[in-house]
Amino acid sequence: MEIRSRIYSNIMYVTMSGELDEHNAIYSKTTLDELFLQSGFSQVIIDLSELEFMDSTGVGILIGRYKKLKERHIPIYICNPSKHAEKIFKMTGLYNIMPKIN
Amino acid sequence: MKYKNEMTMIVKSLSENESFVRSSVAAFCLPLNPTIDEITEIKTAVSEAVTNCVVHAYPNTVGDIVIKVKITEKDVKISVSDRGVGIDNLEKAIEPFFTTKPEEDRSGMGFTVIESFMDSFKLERNKGAGVTVHMTKHIGEKNIQMVGEENAWAR
Numbered sequence: 001m002e003i004r005s006r007i008y009s010n011i012m013y014v015t016m017s018g019e020l021d022e023h024n025a026i027y028s029k030t031t032l033d034e035l036f037l038q039s040g041f042s043q044v045i046i047d048l049s050e051l052e053f054m055d056s057t058g059v060g061i062l063i064g065r066y067k068k069l070k071e072r073h074i075p076i077y078i079c080n081p082s083k084h085a086e087k088i089f090k091m092t093g094l095y096n097i098m099p100k101i102n
Numbered sequence: 103m104k105y106k107n108e109m110t111m112i113v114k115s116l117s118e119n120e121s122f123v124r125s126s127v128a129a130f131c132l133p134l135n136p137t138i139d140e141i142t143e144i145k146t147a148v149s150e151a152v153t154n155c156v157v158h159a160y161p162n163t164v165g166d167i168v169i170k171v172k173i174t175e176k177d178v179k180i181s182v183s184d185r186g187v188g189i190d191n192l193e194k195a196i197e198p199f200f201t202t203k204p205e206e207d208r209s210g211m212g213f214t215v216i217e218s219f220m221d222s223f224k225l226e227r228n229k230g231a232g233v234t235v236h237m238t239k240h241i242g243e244k245n246i247q248m249v250g251e252e253n254a255w256a257r
Binding site for chain 1: 117118120121124139142143145146149150153156157198206207208209210211212214215218
């Protein structure tokens with residue numbers, strides 16, 4: 001699991017790569033929370049094009065981050081989910097709170 | 103039912119085993135000639151069941167998880183068992199978004215994902231302790247036209 005980020009034009013771009021499951025849950029949560037401590041961005045775009053595997057643990061992690069950023073009125077958007085991640089997001093209604101963008 | 107092949111794995115309820123178990127089960131199913139989608143669905147369902155054991159069956163302790171896989175020509179049957187704390191209300195547990203650990207950012211969607219990705223799913227109390235997740239999936243209906251493009255063997 002690797003998480004990279006950069007801030008550009010007030011947007012934080014986060015790329016998650018590898019396998020997002022229970023084993024990487026704590027690392028993913030703490031890394032994302034630390035990144036979000038930075039200032040200078042008003043929205044977050046999470047790029048999942050390099051994510052090789054995800055189960056519902058990933059959805060829980062994303063929802064947890066959404067709740068934290070919601071307090072600061074910072075929206076999260078998802079881009080490039082795999083066909084499979086997309087199925088899980090639709091099933092869980094994740095896109096209702098974290099819309100998909102291209 | 104007569105099975106063509108069977109395997110049993112026993113692993114400790116450590117999260118690092120999740121990837122190993124789902125990949126092993128997926129590899130065992132390859133003779134059924136599944137599509138990449140079918141393989142990913144099996145991997146995800148297995149991952150959900152094993153995660154349940156790691157997180158819920160053995161909280162703050164480590165126990166055994168027994169994974170059994172049986173295959174016929176076109177069907178796979180998987181069970182994931184633990185001897186852990188068990189589930190008080192099985193019906194409640196399988197409801198979408200139900201979780202006993204909302205403070206840990208749990209989605210409560212594990213069983214729902216299993217139900218959607220597999221053809222059948224059943225949750226059963228074990229005699230003595232723990233639960234078993236039974237699931238089955240029919241494989242390979244779409245493979246004829248997919249050979250060479252989305253066939254898992256072609257990877």
